[in-house]
Amino acid sequence: MRICLRKVDLPLSPAPISICRMTIRTARPNRGQHFRPRTHCLNKLESIVVEMQDPKSGVKGSEQKLNVSTIPHVITGKDVIAWITNKMKTTPEEVQAFGTMLVAYGYIYPLQNHKKLVLCNDSSLYRFQTPYFWPTQKWVAEDSDYAIYLAKRNIRKKGMLEAYEQAHYSHLHDWLNHKWDFIVMQATEQYKAGKERNKPDRVVFDCQERAYWIVSRPPVSEHCCVKSNDPNESITTISTNIFYQQAIMRSKVKSSVSLGALTKYVTTYKNHDPFLAPCLPSNPWQTDHDAYWTCNTRIDVPTKMRVERWSFSLFELLSDLRGRDDFKVFLKKEFSGMPPHLMRHLSNLAFWEAAEELKWGTASSMTSKAETIFKTFLAPGAPRWINIDGRTMGLTVKGLDHPHRYVLEAAQTHVFLLMKKDTFFRYLKSPVYKDTQKNALSPAPHNFSPAQLEQNAQNRSLGVHPVIVWQQEEEEKAKAAAASAPVDVKAMMSKIDRKK
Amino acid sequence: MGKDECKTMLDALNKVTACYRHLVIALGSTSDSQNLREELKRTRKKAQELAVANRTKLTSLLKDKSISKDDRAEYERLWVLFSSSMELLEVDMKRSLEIGQDFPIKVPTRHLIQTGMTGSTTTVAARAMSVQNMKYEADSNIDTADLRDLQSEITQMSQMMEEMEMKVQVAPWAVEAKQEAGAELKSNMSVGNSSVGVISICEEEPKEEDGGGGRDAGFASICAVLVFFVIVTVALVLGYLVINMS
Numbered sequence: 001m002r003i004c005l006r007k008v009d010l011p012l013s014p015a016p017i018s019i020c021r022m023t024i025r026t027a028r029p030n031r032g033q034h035f036r037p038r039t040h041c042l043n044k045l046e047s048i049v050v051e052m053q054d055p056k057s058g059v060k061g062s063e064q065k066l067n068v069s070t071i072p073h074v075i076t077g078k079d080v081i082a083w084i085t086n087k088m089k090t091t092p093e094e095v096q097a098f099g100t101m102l103v104a105y106g107y108i109y110p111l112q113n114h115k116k117l118v119l120c121n122d123s124s125l126y127r128f129q130t131p132y133f134w135p136t137q138k139w140v141a142e143d144s145d146y147a148i149y150l151a152k153r154n155i156r157k158k159g160m161l162e163a164y165e166q167a168h169y170s171h172l173h174d175w176l177n178h179k180w181d182f183i184v185m186q187a188t189e190q191y192k193a194g195k196e197r198n199k200p201d202r203v204v205f206d207c208q209e210r211a212y213w214i215v216s217r218p219p220v221s222e223h224c225c226v227k228s229n230d231p232n233e234s235i236t237t238i239s240t241n242i243f244y245q246q247a248i249m250r251s252k253v254k255s256s257v258s259l260g261a262l263t264k265y266v267t268t269y270k271n272h273d274p275f276l277a278p279c280l281p282s283n284p285w286q287t288d289h290d291a292y293w294t295c296n297t298r299i300d301v302p303t304k305m306r307v308e309r310w311s312f313s314l315f316e317l318l319s320d321l322r323g324r325d326d327f328k329v330f331l332k333k334e335f336s337g338m339p340p341h342l343m344r345h346l347s348n349l350a351f352w353e354a355a356e357e358l359k360w361g362t363a364s365s366m367t368s369k370a371e372t373i374f375k376t377f378l379a380p381g382a383p384r385w386i387n388i389d390g391r392t393m394g395l396t397v398k399g400l401d402h403p404h405r406y407v408l409e410a411a412q413t414h415v416f417l418l419m420k421k422d423t424f425f426r427y428l429k430s431p432v433y434k435d436t437q438k439n440a441l442s443p444a445p446h447n448f449s450p451a452q453l454e455q456n457a458q459n460r461s462l463g464v465h466p467v468i469v470w471q472q473e474e475e476e477k478a479k480a481a482a483a484s485a486p487v488d489v490k491a492m493m494s495k496i497d498r499k500k
Numbered sequence: 501m502g503k504d505e506c507k508t509m510l511d512a513l514n515k516v517t518a519c520y521r522h523l524v525i526a527l528g529s530t531s532d533s534q535n536l537r538e539e540l541k542r543t544r545k546k547a548q549e550l551a552v553a554n555r556t557k558l559t560s561l562l563k564d565k566s567i568s569k570d571d572r573a574e575y576e577r578l579w580v581l582f583s584s585s586m587e588l589l590e591v592d593m594k595r596s597l598e599i600g601q602d603f604p605i606k607v608p609t610r611h612l613i614q615t616g617m618t619g620s621t622t623t624v625a626a627r628a629m630s631v632q633n634m635k636y637e638a639d640s641n642i643d644t645a646d647l648r649d650l651q652s653e654i655t656q657m658s659q660m661m662e663e664m665e666m667k668v669q670v671a672p673w674a675v676e677a678k679q680e681a682g683a684e685l686k687s688n689m690s691v692g693n694s695s696v697g698v699i700s701i702c703e704e705e706p707k708e709e710d711g712g713g714g715r716d717a718g719f720a721s722i723c724a725v726l727v728f729f730v731i732v733t734v735a736l737v738l739g740y741l742v743i744n745m746s
Contacts, residue, residue, distance in 0.1 A: 046602075053611035061614055073530065073614035129616045131599045139595060144584070151684045159685055172679045180677035181577065181582040184684045189518035196623035197522075200739075201531070204616040208525070415704035 038137060046134065049107050052083060053128070059083045061194050064111070064125060069200040074111065074127055077120045096121065105135045109211030115219060127204075127500045133212040141216035146181055147172040149213055151187035164219045171236065198228055268312055272305060280305065282446035288456035295443060304440040314420045318352070330432040331423065345423050347384035348415050351377045355412040357403055370403035502561055506578050510585070511558065513550040517585050519543060519628030522621065524596045528603040529615035537605065537642050539625035539634065540596060544653065546629055547589055554582050555664060562668055573675075578667065580675045583661075590657050597650050605643045
């Protein structure tokens, strides 16, 4: 059964990042793309491995005879499988998979064929890994540690490293060059310190270290998960390809441009932010007085701050319902009674509003709304036909066959841009806006004493229930519709008859 | 001169760091024992003393504005060596705290991992402390008491490193290493017979670079052979004389 082995810390980050990390080595959370937090799972695995050590009920170890020494604590694959079957009581495939995971993650390492990290259900030999080399997501296997290991291996093998090791060695020598003295010194010292132990322990230590680095820096083999068409492509090439692909997808705005935009935004909105400037008359969250909210509803006389905010962008103007009303008043004054090609301004705004209603409306009303919008605005010869370019029109009409919330997004953006270019700045210079500005209120800031604040806190009401607000709006809409609907002659006649 | 002093102290710190790593790797395995915990504690204390000494020396050298450019480059290189050692030491200390907490010695139900290592680490610790023999004098609750000390030492160490980074403005990436690739092979140490033999079935060590290292071990064996022959010759001569006498 082929098992897809995802290594715990696949080194997909290319070398430059290791330079930036070199001074802060502590447990910084890994936010790489392929990182999955597995702390809890690893804790459970560790407790299972510790259970395996039980001299009575754990896995039985035997001795391995080398040239002149015997090394204890060697286990066979089938013993491990038998123990897991006994403990977990599950199917043989699951047991095999679990066992192979233990080997792949580095809790157990094979003594023969050390590069193939699978648990074979036969008499192949394995040994437990020391807790320092257990897989942990808290302590990343650092490049400098790997460099020290490769230098030690270089000493032991007298310069004959394997091909992939040699490639990593040269790569690390380039990227960790500033630390190379340290790496050489530490490697020689660790090698010398290692020789102080007795021979069997030295063998075991070398095996452990080698097994750890085969797990953390896997050699290129067919068990590698990253697909590549070219069999000669090594893992470093694959990871650099991924790195460059991601780099291409990143946004390339110059920081001078983005910082300029940020400062412009901050200077414009500085006085309108309730955290940075005191909001008039008073911040309801601080003083428990809701004058601020009542001032800023859809009332006839807005506040000065609000009116100033409308001048920042068309988006602000249209988002504020009072501003939208003001804009409508302006358009009616300017363009009603004008030739039809100028009436488009009014229909643009109407279309934009209709598209907003579609976006925010209920799902059940979507098809009917889409129908009305099509008939009113988009069909050729429609009463309020909007003039958008052919390509957008084609896309929108095609999309209306299967309408969804954002089917009018492209057309709405186009219309928005038209409004911004044509009429927004005219509005800002118009007498309508200037009147509104003149008549705008500037509420005086409240100055509550602590006793009054207490009073305010006690007078807090629940406010109007949203359902009641909605009902009121519906009633107003119905009244407006009834007022503008064509008079039903028959109904009128019957009413007159009844009165008689 | 200041530079040579620094270098010797850095070598000592390097040695202690390497030995500490060896000791931490043995934690939690079957070669773990009360002695190991004590060895860890003493090595750690020695490392901290060396670290503090190194730091004061290097900061005073680097703060001196009147040194030449070459000298400054050299001191920066030594500083990078020092800070890398400290990072390694800090990580090892934190890991030893974790593993030490996970594998307490006195708790009977928590089994130590059977890694195959059964020997003691006395010689490694002796090398770190630069003594001939280690004397063990700790009492039985070393693991719990020591862990508390270890935690405070780790915080001390982190604070020291933060101070270091703040006070000394050295750009580590600008330092040029003096050693080139493969420099570890040319260092003078015996790489010959004392290296580990067969690990798995397929390993065979080609004797490529004989270097200075191989010579030491070869010399010892030649001496032994010579002595053997001398003794055999003396025995033959004596035997001949005895036969002649009788």
